[in-house]
Amino acid sequence: MTRAAALETEEFSRAECAELFSERSPAFWSWAFGPEEDGVVARVCRDEEGRVLAGLAALRVPALVEGQEASLLQVVAAYSALSGLQREGRFVRVAEDFARSFGGTAPDGAPLAYGVPTRSIWRIAKERLSAKVMRTQDVLRVKLNRLQLPASGDCQVEEVAEFPSEVDALKLRQSEQSAIVCRHTVRALNQRFVGTPFGEYRIALARRAGVLVGYAVFKVGQTEFGQRAGVIWDWCVPGSDALAGLSLLDGLAARARSELISELALVLPDTQPDWVALQKVGFRVHGSKLVVAARHFPRQLTMRWLYHNFCYSLSDLVLEGPGELYE
C-alpha cells in the first residue's frame, strides 16, 4: 500500500499542471496560467516517492462581492490516482488543504470556490467537503424560426476581433447592479475568448449613439440532435437594457442564419431579469446537466444568497462544451 507523504505546497508550473491534470491539454494550462503565471491555484498530494496521488486546481477569477474586490475560485480540474475509499481520502485531504490555503475572506482569501463538478467528484464534495448546490442550471434555447423580436433594437451591432477598452466601463456598470459578479477586464476577456484553446468565438458589440451598451460572445456548437447551435458564452447587457438586448439578438440571429445555425442557446441565472424577458421573444427553458455547486467561506455567502445574487455567464461556469447544456 502506498503511503502519502505530507501535502505539497510548492508553486505549480503550467508544465506540472499539464502533466498532472492530463484530461486538459497543455494548451489549456498555458492559457489558464496566463502571461503572468498567476491564473491558477493548485494543491496536490504526493506519495513518499514524490508521485502525485491527488490534486485540485482552480482559476482565480477577479470579482466584486458587495462592492469589494475579491477573487473567486473556479474549480477546473480534479485528479486522483487511486480508487475507492483511498481515492476519496486522498482527494479530501487535498481539497481541505486547498480550502485552507486559498479560501477565506477577501481580500486575502477567496470567499467562494465553485464549479460544475463531475458526478464522481460531486459525490465526494457534497459528502465530505461542505459543497452545496447553488443552482440546478437551465438553458434558454430558441429556434431561429421562432425568434420573435417585436421591434428592432435601437443599437448598431458589429462583430469585432477583440474587445475594445470601453468594455471595462460596461463591466463596471454591470458589477454595480449585482451583489456578486465576475469582473473580467478587457485583458481578461481577450485572453478568454481571443486565440484560446477552446475554439473560435465571435464577439458582437451593441452601441447606441456610439456608446457601448452591451456585448455577446458566441461560438458554434452542436445540440443533442446534432444540429448546429450558436451557444452564447457571455452575455453582458447592463441595466436590463431591453433594446440593446434585442439588437444583439438580431445581430446574432443574422450571423447564425448565415452559418446555417438552427438555434441559439444561452445560460443565465434564472434570477436575472433578462431570463424572463428572453422567454417573451421566443426562448424556451430547457433542463440541462449543469449543476452549479459551491463552497463558501464567509458564513453570509449562503447558497440562497448566491442563488439570488451571483450574476454569471456560461463562460464563468464551464470552459469547454457545450455538451453539458443538452440533456
Added chain:
Amino acid sequence: MSDYTIRPFRQSDRDSLLACFNLVFGENNPEFRPRTAEEWSWAFEQNPAGQRIWVADCDGEVVAQYAGYPYRVRCDGELVTFSQILDSFAHPDHRRGLKRPGLFVQTGLDYLEATTGPGKDVVTFGWPIEEANRLGERYFNYEVVRTQLLLGRPVGEGPTDPLGLASESLKVEQQERVTDEVDALYERCSQGWGASVIRDSTYLNWRYLDNPFFEYRVFGARDASGTLRGLFVARTGDWLTPDVGLLMDWLVPYDDHDAADVLHEAFLASSRADGAQSLVTLFPEWCHWFGHFQSWLWTAYPSDLLTVGRQAHRWDMDYLRENWWYQLGETDLV
C-alpha cells in the same frame, strides 16, 4: 432537565399533539387557523400509504413531532415508498431539551433511522423554508434536488365553462370521484417516468377529493368509446399572488395532443370561472410537458422553493433530478 421519550405516535397522543401543533404554528402568526381533528385525521390516519409520525413525549405530553406523508411510488419499475417531511416542530419551551443537537433534531434522527432505508421509505423529500433546510442539510443529510422553477401565465380572455369545451372526438367532464379507469391512464402517462407517485383512484381521491383543507376539482376528457384520455386537478386560491389558478396534477399521455389541447383549454376556462387572474403549475424540467406548456405561452419563473431530498437507498438526487415526476400535488404548499 426533563425526561423525554422519542417514539412512534400512539392514538392517545392525538389531542396533546394537536394542541402543541396549534400552539407552535400559531405562534406570531395572526392568520393561523388551528388545525382540526378532521384535518389531522385526513392527513395522518386516512393516508392510504400509511402513517409516519414520531413524537417526543415529556410527562405524557407531546412536545415535538417529526412527521411525513408517505407515498406509494414506482421507482425504476419497483414499488417503493417515498415520504414528504412536513408539520414537524418542537414546543418552544422544549427546543433546548436534550441540548445538542436538540429535541427537534433528535426526534427527526430517530424518525429517519426507523422509517428510511431499503424496504422502508427509500427517499424523503420536501420543500423546506431556508432555516429548516439549513437544519436538514446539517443534521439529516438533505440535499438539493432542484432549485425549483414554476410555470405561470395570465389567464387571458376566453370561455368560462370547461364542460362546454370539446374537440371533435372528446368531451370534458368533471369527476366527483376518480375511478379505477385512471389506472390505465397512469400506465400510459408514466412510460418514461423513472419515479412517480402512483396516481391511482385511491391516491387521487384521498389527495384531492377527500381533502378537508381545500376544494379541488378533477376534470377528465373522454372519447366516444368511453375511454378516459386525460385528467387534471385544479383549484383557485391565493398562493404567491391572490386569485391564482393552480394546476395541481396533469395526467395526460405526452403524445395525446387532442386530449392535451382540450384539457388545457378546460383548465383555463375553469380558472376564469373561479375568478383567477393568473395560473401557476410545476413540472420537472426533463419532462415533455415542461416544454409543451411553454408553447402554450406559459413562462418559467424562478422561485424561492428548494426541492430537497434525502437518499436512503440507491436512488440519489441526480437520479431524482432527471427521472422523478412530481407536481404541485406532491407538495403541502397548496
